[in-house]
Amino acid sequence: MALLLDNQFNQLPPDKSVNTKVFLDTVSHLPAFFDCLGSKVFSIIKSDINGNITKIKAVYVKDPAKYVTLQDIVEAERLEHGAEWPKVGATLALMWLKRGLRFIQILLQSLADGERDENNPNLIKVNVTKAYEQALKRYHGWIVQKIFNAALIAAPYRSNFLKALSKGEEVKEEECLAKVQQFLVNYIPTVDAIYEMYTTLNAELDYTV
């Protein structure tokens, strides 16, 4: 579990603001998560998420003192971009990034909760599908949904996936899943806070790709 726990998210402050620098540092380790899925097919998703992170970082480094929290960025862009906003800049990048983060969250949570297809206990199809349905499906047109179904076949076996999460170390399954639970403790409130911010600022869009 080195991979995930090396880069544990920080605990949120009481006002639930997300510090931009800390967030970017932590989240930049997450695209490697998609390597755990094993197939090169998922490198496409990895680049999409990397692109989101790069875009947010590019805004942040222009004025770190101004953009201390993620909300600072989104609010500044609302002023700056007028009618184009929120389908623009770091606001758009974070809108999609949070969906990828939610996908990862639900997938890990579902595995840690022991949800599985009793007929195929070593497949993670049921967990991946749950994560997809809750985090992404509604933002995908039917062709991308079909592509998801095709890509699903490339999903790894449960045992290989857990091993990859542990960076190849031979750890017991319960040990690995306990660490996943621990990782989720700060991860979930951070993702939740970003979702809440998008609702509060009316920054959420529901167009499909």
Place this chain on the structure above:
Amino acid sequence: MALLLDNQFNQLPPDKSVNTKVFLDTVSHLPAFFDCLGSKVFSIIKSDINGNITKIKAVYVKDPAKYVTLQDIVEAERLEHGAEWPKVGATLALMWLKRGLRFIQILLQSLADGERDENNPNLIKVNVTKAYEQALKRYHGWIVQKIFNAALIAAPYRSNFLKALSKGEEVKEEECLAKVQQFLVNYIPTVDAIYEMYTTLNAELDYTV
């Protein structure tokens, strides 16, 4: 046809060397080709090809005088990278880029030649599939092939595609196809020359993604 003919490829010199700067300038207009396919699904492919071009350009600008032709780059990288080569740097980027270029070539040629499914004369499925089979399929594992089949459904109608190639201008079909033929006159020898160079330099790989 503004789109394509605005950016006609140059005629090759007798030694068939491809000038790097001219090539990069011309080819950088091609990713827009995938916008003509209409669906946002193809923006993934557009970024892949854009990535190839960016990678080659990044090598070129480091020393334009050294890298006058594409072959100069590939040969310099062979010296530089040892055993890693050719799966590295601009050599790898151009290896994949040429396959995308070949895909475009065969698709356009097939349309210009009037190849069509007589039962569905306004579909380009038969042309896209031919291009895919000849240019790319063998480099794709079965999952990506499945994804191609799913994506194929997003292919535009022939009439809309030709209109998009003409940048929305209302031109007659024959006129558009004649201009496609004209575009191909210098395009095909350029793509051929790159393929020949990869064979001659033993730079071609046939791994699948």
